[in-house]
Amino acid sequence: xxxxxxxxxxxxxxxxxxxEVPWVGVYVLQVDxxxxxxxxxxxxxxxxxxxxxxxxxxxxxxxYAMSVESPDPLAAAAEYAKxxxxxxxxxxxxxxxxxxLGPDGHxxxxxxxxxxxxxxxxxxxxxxxxxxxxRMTLTYPIINRAQQILWVVTGSEKVGxxxxxxxxxxxxxxxxxxxxxxxxxxxxxxxxxxKGRA
Numbered sequence: 517x518x519x520x521x522x523x524x525x526x527x528x529x530x531x532x533x534x535x536e537v538p539w540v541g542v543y544v545l546q547v548d549x550x551x552x553x554x555x556x557x558x559x560x561x562x563x564x565x566x567x568x569x570x571x572x573x574x575x576x577x578x579x580y581a582m583s584v585e586s587p588d589p590l591a592a593a594a595e596y597a598k599x600x601x602x603x604x605x606x607x608x609x610x611x612x613x614x615x616x617l618g619p620d621g622h623x624x625x626x627x628x629x630x631x632x633x634x635x636x637x638x639x640x641x642x643x644x645x646x647x648x649x650x651r652m653t654l655t656y657p658i659i660n661r662a663q664q665i666l667w668v669v670t671g672s673e674k675v676g677x678x679x680x681x682x683x684x685x686x687x688x689x690x691x692x693x694x695x696x697x698x699x700x701x702x703x704x705x706x707x708x709x710x711k712g713r714a
Contacts, residue, residue: 533571542574543603547613548625548653549582551589551642558649559584582640582652593640593652600639600658608639613654613662617681619673621688622646625653633689656692665698674706682710 544564552558561581568574580599586592600608615623626633627646632653635641639658643651659665667690669678677688682700685691702710 533568537572539572539574542578544568544574544579545600545603545610546580546582546652547615547659548651549584550649550651551584552649554585584652589642589650589652593638593642596652597638597640607661608658610658610662612664612666613659614666614668615659615690615693617667617669617674617677617690619671619677621677621680621690623667623690623693624659625651626656626689626692628689633692660694663697665693667698667700667702669700669702669706671703672705672708674702675709678702678706679709 546560546564549560550556550558555562561579565576565579568579569576580596580603582596583592586595597608600610604610617623618627620628622628625643625646627643630643630646632641632643632655635655636657639655641653641655643653667681669681677690678700680688681690681693683691684695
């Protein structure tokens with residue numbers, strides 16, 4: 517399972533910890549991560565560990581962190597791609613990718629107008645600066661190879677992006693994620709203008 521950041525995923529992971537899951541066979545990978553020091557509040561890993569390890573009997577060794585502390589982010593991205601291959605084969609096929617959707621239509625750290633949107637030959641790449649930080653992110657190829665994609669979209673600021681996502685509108689980064697084998701969970705605030713969709 518590959519997990520993206522944002523507030524809602526952590527709530528879901530805490531809830532998942534209460535369910536009967538065969539945790540011994542669960543491996544958690546990161547979809548994206550801010551390039552920031554260990555323990556920084558901006559780090560997705562900080563929240564991921566708090567949410568999962570405090571609420572589920574997951575072996576801490578089964579959480580595979582992106583090495584964003586590395587002085588060479590490009591080499592670290594290539595190394596994370598090798599980690600993915602060890603766990604999910606070559607080419608890597610993830611069982612489940614959990615994604616959120618930003619108000620600007622971004623998902624993972626695939627953000628508008630970033631050169632990373634054009635990466636087709638690597639599964640992991642480094643972005644330009646976005647909201648003050650560079651990031652390591654999974655790219656379209658590996659996300660689109662996943663067996664299942666789970667979207668969680670919350671908040672009224674997501675109304676427009678959600679409509680574009682559901683219409684596979686490639687004008688937003690999220691619209692370029694394949695829709696087959698995808699499930700979208702949206703709250704009432706985000707879905708208030710979506711009618712007749714199930």
